[in-house]
Amino acid sequence: MLSHFLFLQWKSFVRGAGFATGLAQKIILGFGWVYFAFVFTGLAFIGFYYAQDELGEDPLVFLSGNLIYGVVFWVILRYFLQKMPAVHVQPLLALPVSKKSIVRYGLSKTVLSFFNLSNLFFFVPFGIILFREEYNPLGVLGWWIAVGSLILATNFLNIMLNSVDRILIVVAALLAGLFALQYFEIINLAVWTAPLFMAPYKQPLWGLIPFGLLVLLYRWSFAHFRNKLFLDSDAMRPKKETHRVADLNWLDRFGRIAIFLRNDIRLIVRNKRARVSVWMGFAFLLYGLFFMNDIYSSPVWMVFVGIFVSGGFLFGFGQYVPSWDSSYYPLMMTQNIPYKEYLTSKWWLVVVGTLAGMILSSFYVFFGWETYLAILAGGVYNIGINAYLVLLSGAYTRTPIDLTSTKNAFGDKKSFNLKSLLLSIPKILLPMFVFYVGVLVHSKGVGIAFVALVGILGFAFRNLVFGWIEKIYQQEKYQTLLAYKQKNA
């Protein structure tokens, strides 16, 4: 049975529209893997001897003590970045394939995720060091089982977080509570949990408890999806949303572009995937807060933060232009719409989103004018340069987004994932470089000015760049149309 599924998976990959680009991304991802393998393995070695020699602590005890933070961090990271597995279920339902094996396949696919396997690069070397340093081998095995089970347990927990909103709320509240307890120093999580994580080492049988947790979570998600494999279950059928009335007449003052903007706003309001991408934009506004402490120590990060804070919408939504229109792209291509007009409307949408980000982020003034100026410069750069880059990469992305179908019980409902994050790296590195040049020339202020200047220059050449992008879209038109036909690739 498994071979059948793998056969389908392979065919959908090889025959998928984005095969060539998919391959390129896979290669980039491959490099990412190698990188993380090195980093994690290195971390295992360095971490072990640093704890032992510098801190004078038992590395295993030290790690176990801090493992709770790792687990929590991993759960959060997974929720935001891990892609949910997509199994095209519907055609299988009427075939002699047991529903159990469909679900089992979908779930086991998630196990191969980066967020599980990458842990091997850390915990395997770490364990080997433990063996070599003559820790009790049986204890290390017990500890391994416990940690491995926990990692996989968070995998299945994440699946549930993604599919049931109620569980998400409960877990989020729980985490917030733990955070509060820790923050106000009511309890010290590390001290409390350290014995729990050390127990499997002292008595390997304790390793069975996390393993039991893993089995429990697996069965839970199994049962959850098993019950959803009916055509009329919520998971398979697009929810008939109540009609959100919005005439949006105030848009009319923008002239002809209003026709498109109206549609795009409705697209965002009425489709979950698009909505999530906008919420991500809001989340990015707060992203800079994480950096407020270190920001002065490494000025280059100021621009990094500046680009991200104002560009959340640009990266979350803009990245998938024109894929948002993929399900009706032939309409757009035959209606009375010149390409230029279509692109301009998309560009405006991204620009308005970025401007909103720049205004909403004004609270960063509290962290100093320089910080806010860096964000503003980042915003200008986003408008002047990245807005084009996003449109440009859109011409080649060609990943159809199927808005109408949530027919997939295992559907990927998130538009923001690790892959799109990797694709945005070039859009961030360049302004960091420009800023750095400014710093070398004179000072941070000049760096910020340089970044803004490049943005303004880009903006000034708007017509030129638009003509150029338009030509590329024209060239790619047939390819794009063909690619969008393959909805489930």
Place this chain on the structure above:
Amino acid sequence: MIEISTLSKTYGAQTVLNIEQLHIPAGQTFGLVGNNGAGKTTLFSLMLDLISPTSGTVTNNEVIVQNSEDWKTHTAAFLDESFLIGYLTPEEYFTFIGGLRGIKKEDVSIALEAYTDFFHGEVLGQKKYIRDLSKGNQKKVGIVGTLLSNTPLVILDEPFANLDPTTQIRLKNLLKEQASASGKTFLISSHDLQHITDVCDRIVVLHQGKIVRDEVTSPDTLKELEGFFSEQL
């Protein structure tokens, strides 16, 4: 209206369409018939510049479709559900289409009244998104979207498929009415020989990418076509 010369489309070694010459005068109701894979949708897609030809060109009202976008101003088409925007209500969709054609929202509402019968009370005022409508009702939305556009050229791929019998008959009347009253040019494909001979002035039969019959509709046409297609088998 439409001028085609030495148009062909080849995928690998297989030629799916090869038309030496085809002239469709303005005001004609042109019917395209052929079995699956005969090249009907390919021909329409080439006319709409949705796929690129291997050789030749399509000229739509003196605009070479492959070179300029200007044909879009006087052409409206509905090939399949990818011409619908699922997250809009039918009314919003019509306003969108109308807006692109420079028709005001109020005028769209007035124009829609003419289609009340055709919609049969199942499309307008439902507060449903197009994606939640049945296949048949989606088709009605698509067809009316093209008719509303008030373009001299309308292209419909299998408009009768998926419609209930009542609506099929209403559509026939609608198309005949519009063709005679407004002088629009219609290009229609269908598998339903009865309907297409009823509606069209001229029938062209495609077989394996080539035009094998091209004639003005007469009372005998239906019989001849039936004969032709049963021999094919």
